[in-house]
Amino acid sequence: MPLATLVHRASLPSPQISAAQVSVLLRANYGLSGDLRPLGSQQDLNYRVDTGHGRFVLKICHGDYAVRELEAQHAALRHLADHGAVKVPRVIAANNGQDLLTLDVEGQGVHVRLLEYIDGQPLTQFRHLEPGLVKGLGRLCAQIDQALATFEHAGLERTLQWDARHAHTLIEHLLPVIQDDAQRSLIADIAQQAERRLQPLKASLPVQAIHMDITDDNVVWQRDAQRQWQLQGVIDFGDLVRTWRITDLSVTCAALLHHADGDPFFILPAIQAYHAVNPLQREELLALWPLIVSRAAVLVLSGEQQVAIDPGNQYSRDNLAHEWEIFRVAHSVPLDLMEAAILSAVGHNLAPIASEGFAPLLPTLVGREFALIDLGVLSPHFEAGNWEQPGIDQRLLSEAAAVHGLAASRYGQYRLSRTRPDSAVEPDTYPLHVELNVPQGSSLESPFAGVVHLGADGLLQLDGASLSLRLWGVTSPLHAGAALVKGQVLGEVSGPLRVQLCRGAGLNPPLFCTPSRAAAWQALCPSPAALLGLACDAEPEIDPEALLARRDASFARSQKHYYVDPPRIERGWRNHLIDMQGRSYLDMLNNVAVLGHGHPRMAAVAARQWSLLNTNSRFHYAAIAEFSERLLALAPSNMDRVFLVNSGTEANDLAIRLAWAYSGGRDMLSVLEAYHGWSVAADAVSTSIADNPQALSSRPDWVHPVTAPNTYRGEFRGPDSAPDYVRSVEHNLAKIAESRRQLAGFICEPVYGNAGGIALPPGYLKRVYELVRERGGVCIADEVQVGYGRMGEFFWGFEEQGVVPDIITMAKGMGNGQPLGAVITRREIAEALEAEGYFFSSAGGSPVSCRIGMAVLDVMEEEDLWENARVVGGHFKARLEALIERYPLVGAVHGSGFYLGVELIRNRATLEPATEETTALCNRLRELGIFMQPTGDYLNILKIKPPMVTTRQSVDFFVDMLEKVLDEGL
Template sequence: MPLDPLDPLVHRASRPNPVVSIEQAQALLFEHYGLQGQLHSLGSQQDLNFRVESTRGCWVLKFCHDDAVLQALAAQHAAMLHLARQGVPVPQALIAPDGRDTIAVQLGQQHLQMRVLSYLEGRPLTRLKHLGYESIARIGRLCGEVDRALFDFRHPGLARTLQWDPRHAHKLLDHLLPALEDVRQRGRVVEMTFQAQRRLAAVSADLPMQAVHLDITDDNSVWQRDNDLRWQLAGLIDFGDLVHTWRVADLAATCAALLHHAHGDPFAVLPAVVAYQQVTALSEAELRALWPLVVLRAAVLVSSSARQLSVTPDNTYIRANVEHEWEIFDIATAEPFELMEAAIFSSVGRSIPEFSKDGILPLFVGVTDSTVCQVDLSVLSEHFADGNWEQADVDERLLADVAADSGWACTRYGEYRLSRTRIDTCVASATCALHVQVKAPPGTALQAPWAGTLRRLADASVVLEGAFASLHLWGMNCPFPAGAVLAAGASLGEVDGSLLVQLCRSPELSPPLFCTPARAAAWQRLCPSPATLLGMHCDAPPPPDAEHLLQRREASFARSQKHYYQAPPQIERGWRNHLIDMHGQAYLDMLNNVAVLGHGHPRMAQVAARQWSLLNTNSRFHYAAIAEFSERLLALAPEGFDRVFLVNSGTEANDLAIRLAWAASGGRDMLSMLEAYHGWSVATDAISTSIADNPQALSTRPDWVHPVMAANSYRGTFRGADSTAGYVRSVDETLHQLDAQGRQVAGFICEPVYGNAGGIALPDGYLQQVYERVRARGGLCIADEVQVGYGRLGEYFWGFEQQGVVPDIITMAKGMGNGHPLGAVITRREIAEALEAEGYFFSSAGGSPVSCRIGLAVLDVMAEEGLWENARVVGAHFKARLQALVDHHPLVGAVHGSGFYLGLELVRDRDSLEPATQETALLCERLRELGIFMQPTGDHLNILKIKPPMVTTRQSVDFFVDCVARVLDEMSC
């Protein structure tokens, strides 16, 4: 039966916006409020709004149709006053000189109501392409705070018929749906609203009611950035939908709006539900009603906009929202209602009734735990090595191998499988097994565990649908046709080699065999373990609680030893240029310049194990490996270098280099470059002046350390191609001061490529001139190659080659041992022997047989796998792709470095070079969410120091740059 066009619900949903020119609005504003100023149009679906900029501040001028709305407007004003008294930031109505807060005006045939509200400074978040967890949760919390504050609010104006009130959704949609001209779209809306209404009807009588805002969204909340560029709530606006209805409808409206920022994943809005629940507890009926109400809200959104555009086709505000309203509908209906309900219950810690095991017969007769051997396919499984989990059907083959020995084997339910890990993708890997696979002797008989009806699905499964659950089976010979009714204990068929078993509590669902970690809790409620049915223990132990483990770390591990990220994932496995957490999620490693060969390299494990099984001792013993490794290192060094010291780290290497300079020169005074980092020992910390690593660095230098100006030709005092002379003058000034004091220069240490600033090349000729001046005074020149050397630069094996110089001492570490503690100092004989006057040098583990064999293996693998060439070729592609970002993203100021030592410097202004410190931190956080580990560097922490394993592929490079571009695009909104 068609609706009466005079029905208030239909009438309101079909009205055009008021028509008031800026001139008319200005005249009315002055006439009734005495306000003058500039007016700027603001969007609205059915009203007309202007921002007023006057000498008395900013205001919002609002016009709406006079359709018996006076009581509703009075309710809005009263509610805003009520909320303000409880600390919720909301606008307030301006009282006109005649004492009214709402004024009736007649413009032609239009009967309008006019009012002025205070303007809340800030901006909505609607057009942001990404809302983080914190912002989504804050909007949910705001909704809970408003509902809690309005719990006892009463007003006659709340009793009205409103199109957004979900109690009228079915009636309204009957009227609006014809406006959807696309038959396919209309059919989808009809189907999904039917399902939503059916589920809602089961709980609607139990839903509590109260006054609600009904439009607490990213568009109707205003925000401001704090000093860290994080969004902070500034206020809530637009009370036009204030009504007395189901309380949970308020949260549903909020969740629906947030789906626009969910990147296709409805689970992304669950933080809003959790935050709401923490403020205002939801009943079980409300939890069940929430997602049906979200779907209904989405259906009304798309239908209402279609209807409104048919009435006012020139309404740009509505037209601009249509696309993202359909996005909201698509995401709201992307997952089954049952799954979203389970996810909501799980997110707030509410249980659902346990799956009843009473009366269930075993699927196999006579099978026990002792019969079946479980196969560990988890992230830490000993079955996995050398990347074999990347092979097709590896799980099936491992299962078959175990079954060949024991007769029976099974996988584990709820296990996060390493073989399901996917790399170089923002999409979470579906690693959690929602089934069990049993390898049983062919012909093993199966019996029906309960009475039910057989179904056959397109995925080749057989389903036994019972009263309380469905049993999904793959890999069996079933002689019965679809529709057959079986009694409990009846023959079901025979195993055909390998049987997949899955339970599902909802007969309408066809659940996946695997799901992502974020969906695991919800799906496991719907697809419980089949352990009881199988008659065997087949549940995987839950992965460790990463947060609890972090608490243990912080309770015992010294706090000055920091960790990446506030809530880091627990990383227990690595392979090549990726790290893997305990849920099987892979992270692209763009940080680890230590693991030059990549993580988990089999040669490292083989060489270390072999040498450990033979001997590991200190370098005072006589064995072949130390001579072989020393010879290999000298072969890499320039001519004239003939002595090697082996130590454990870059810090020890640089510390030893300082001692060598002291011994060989007879002096103590060292020159080092500002903003550099060389290590953590007393001596290397003394020459390190990076305030990012030590905020007290510049004020705590001992008198033997003389920092010279950082030779940064991008943002330093002297810039560009002609900056060399200016930076050399800084060195001259320091040397002249030492000359005047009669002090002997011991040496000069710096990275030949400015590593701590992101791989910036030193100005041309800089080291040539500085080395000449230092040597003229009897000092030694130390090249700190710990970070930038050993082939990482691609074009050069050593950083000093870029400057066309040869140092006196070369220090190295990091990638020498691919993660094993190994460092070295290479120098000339006369320098090395100068140390003997001060006593012998000894490092207990430096140069041990294991360390030397690992060092040799690293050099072998680098040569065999062409990693230096890979750094050159893929590194050049990497830099070119990063350089292209400069043309498209204003935040990108410059790209530094070469090979696999690159720096992406972010600035707020390319002229002033104001560092984009906060933006860089946010970028790194967002990259982690997308599956990439990246951290900032430099004294301003505004540079991405990109130094991945040297096995990094072109595919990984493209993934990284695409993600950086995506985040920069998100941040530009």
């Protein structure tokens, strides 16, 4: 290929034609006129044309381009349209019937074409792409390659700067455009590494016609009614060429890197999706990452050159930041690592290591028994957060060695000590080495022949023909460059010994890697078990998909789990939950664990009481009296009776029965959009359609829902709306009176918990309670979610309204996860139930439950959690409210303390709920290490009700990540 041709094509500015000239051209040749909107291009001139006859794209390119190349593009469009793989633009004929016009515009020779416009939007400006879109681009690339595999045309044989076959030549030519010496040297070095990898593969790479620009710029998408992205079509066939098939996927993957937030593994779902549709040969898989690296180098060099020769091209100037980010991510990891990652992602493996010929590394310890120390997520050595202590793993190994003589860690066992609370960064918990605690002075011998190298931090490295042995904690008389035979002395142990095996001498692997990179690094740094003569590999993980399938096969489907592909959570500490790979997730929705997870007091109290007695509340023991007295001390002074039950559902069900017994009636008023539980009675008064889509059509006739006093999006809005909402109560009371039925009572959360913690309008409960009591009914305050100090300013939610209910129900945080609920009321109401028989709850009020309940109250007081909810919760709400001015999607912040709701809307005038955006936001927060779920009838409110031990640091991390996701776009 002539260099001059390639250089010429890479050095063309875009045609210099004004919008007025374009309008004249359009009228004269197509009989069209309309509004023109420039569309970006590096070397062409493109306009969107809006006319009375439709919307089109006018494409103007240099006359230097061969006509047959453009004809090949038109033929490919027809071929793909016939194939039906994806929608592509139609070519619109000019007045003379031609698809392609060659014109002279004031001395400039240009080619002109008019194409159908495909409505939708590209994804270039989105900082983050959801996994479904990444897979979608990979799948689309495969489908187009399949369709073009049979396409032939003379215009495919062309010299094109983007053709990966010419990348090395082009890079060498364009390097001088980089003025910075360090940058220029880096690009040259990275490109040369890629070329060395590609060279032996080139002859084996399949060749065919490819689009070569299936990127976030040239694939058009549109959201459907559910706000899900739907593919609309593929545009811009200007890079169509016959070349290596794998180039197409390399271009797609390179474009994805500027959305990757610095993580090149982000592209793996696209590769998997491509391979599933259009299987790749092993040579193509090996070539893919070097091609991506070369593409990244070409992008920055071409971009810098284009800006230099065409400084007015804003499209090229804007793209430079993306192109430099692509290059930064592309050279951020070793080529070996990405090769292994790509192979493992599609089920290919590196060749196994022949380990049978190893000599023992520690010959004097052969046959000795090691204590293998469990340092994993479920290790019994870890409790009460002690894994956060610096050096805990090494201390456990040392203590074990002091008892057993020899101790070792397990290769590939995710380490709990390396978890990172309040971090969006995946922690490096996977060990690629084994740590041993053996007697000082133990001899180490070379397990294979090699050359010694000495590195930083006391590293002694033995490089063999295909393997490297990396050791720390060794004293050696050897000098760098010493050549050893198998079995020759390396040195002796002088401290804690770390042993790592690695393929090749050029890598500098970490001692730990992240779970997402574990498969790739494990392929490059296999277990050193064979040379240690020690079965020290971690137990294989339970396949998470298989475990989820077992759950779905045995656990009733109506008992849902969070997220489509939920992480497996088996441990918690304070306000974080930890998965089996050692990642900590900020728990922002677990109002059951009021004291946080793993509290040592809870463990000690439960264990102590279990060792003594646990039985039902019909036996006589001190704890039930002590706990009941503690609860009454927290309640209004006129309340003197306690029922202990298992849950909030049971508490609300019992409260309804008490209302029936005391009033002699059955009819209950409940509030729309509320949730009170799943028993027959509690479900009957629940009207949340988010929890039960048939809620409004399946109420029994004794339930009378009243209008939800939602001051934000309800029928009446603002703080003065109480009288308007009370009219709904009066209307329903009148209906009950007309039917000559006795009112039993009114049940309501004093703060609208299920709707995100919305405060009721001032005076609402005071007037409603008066009306209900006038008609012989009782007033039930459902404090299951909002009470017990969670609101910060008030211990009980009803205190905000300045009222005292007749019955209080509670649960959730009472037992910090232990099944425990309560009903508090007056004696006369409690005793009214006796006429219907006695009441008991087998586990409610058990000795264990009572002791745990009292311990919860003790810890809340000792750790000042109510005050923490007030202070930190106040800071939390202030930070969330600050988002309203910055992000149109954030409509309101409800609640107080640690019961908050962020309501997301699409329109501030209509308050259209942003339901799908809320789901997407919650899913993205999970990727960033935060558990969050939607609530409300429209599922458009973030349900923020974390453990009451939540810190200011955690709050700031949550809001920072919320800002990050909102900045990325939803």
